[in-house]
Amino acid sequence: EPNIDEVVQTHEVFANVSKGQLAKKSELFQDFETEDVEEIILKLLQEGEIPVSEMERKSISESLSRDIAKIISEKCVNTETNRPYTVTMIEKMMKECHINLQPNKSAKHQALKAIEKLMESGKYKIKPAMMEIVISLDPKIVEEVSPKILLHVHHITRQGLNSEGIFEMKAVIEQKDYHFLTGTLSEVAKNRYCVEILGAARPEQTSGGKRKPPPSSHSSSVAPIPELTSSIPEEESSEVVSLPPSSKEEPEKAPTRGGGGGGVDSEDDEYAQAAKPIEKQQKKANRKRKNRTYVNDEEDVGA
CATH class of the missing domain: 3.30.70.240 (Alpha-Beta Plaits)
Structure with a gap:
């Protein structure tokens, strides 16, 4: 922003902001080697640090610690199980190993340094993951x-x-x-x-x-690359395989009723023999029914 009025609320330099105490010219010259307030304000904007409260500093430190532990968890595994550690376990290792965090450096850079310290300590079964x-x-x-x-x-x-x-x-x-x-x-x-x-x-x-x-x-x-095979099916062989005379099927003969034909196969013979008793019973029942009907007719005539 080129316009400094859009950045600062007042063109003053304070020795104590909470008390509203302005800095004296002698103090400004001692610290900045100049008494020009505009020049001092520009220098503070370019090189100064934003004051952070204790709660904000703690929150930033916890967030950075968790980011570093997450990177280590993704990049490292247990030497015995080849399984990654949880983020909570990594944070505990970092505290036990007294790894100091630097807010002005990236989490990835500090994670790589932390991995080296954890491995050098010899206390933990940890190694970089493949x-x-x-x-x-x-x-x-x-x-x-x-x-x-x-x-x-x-x-x-x-x-x-x-x-x-x-x-x-x-x-x-x-x-x-x-x-x-x-x-x-x-x-x-x-x-x-x-x-x-x-x-x-x-x-x-x-x-x-x-x-x-x-x-x-x-x-x-290097595994060889399989050759492409044609997807066109091969033509079927035109040769006809003739069966031996013994294997040719004989045409079935129509079964005939009666005993003199000689063309009934064994299955029909068995069926005919099994049906004979049934036919005799049916004929006997029919004769009884006819006799009973004849007797009834005679009684009706006599009456």
Whole structure:
């Protein structure tokens, strides 16, 4: 703001604001080496510090401490379980390790320094978490660059061409090796690579602890790309396989009733034999019914 009247409420310099006591000219000259009030006001605006109350200072300190602890929780894990610590546990570690906070420095910078102090103390089972990254390469330089990448990464989880024809390698790497990897790629691959940090690796991806040795040859380090196969189905064979005479099915013969035909198969014979008793019972019942009807008719006539 060029207009100083829009910034200050009064063109005066106070020795004690709460009491309304103005600073004497001798005090101004002693502190600022000048008695020009306008010049002193500009200097205070550019180099002065805003007075902060005790409550505000405590709130700022707690907020900064929590931000630092959150960054440490995201970047570090337990050495035994490979699981991250909670923010509350990190804050407790920082207090026990007597880590001093500096309000004029960023939380990320102080978090990196705090990680070093926590590891150097030897009291806590803490280490930097591994990172999950994706390396994109020009397919033409994969054979040349891949063996050098394997020297810096912990292990590779996936590799192959993406939909755009770019070779992608998804890997897990330790934080301390990241700068060595990018330096190697800048020397070997020039501007034909890209590295993307996905975040902290999941615990199941870092199990094992030790770096997996790179394969002895490139053919075993980079999985071969499967060849495209034609989707057109093959023509069916026109050859006809003839069945042996014994396997040809004979046409079924229509069953005939009676005993002299000889064309009824075994199933029809069994059915006919099973039905004979039933037919006899039905004929016997019909004869009884006819006899009963004949007797009734005679009685009606006699009456």
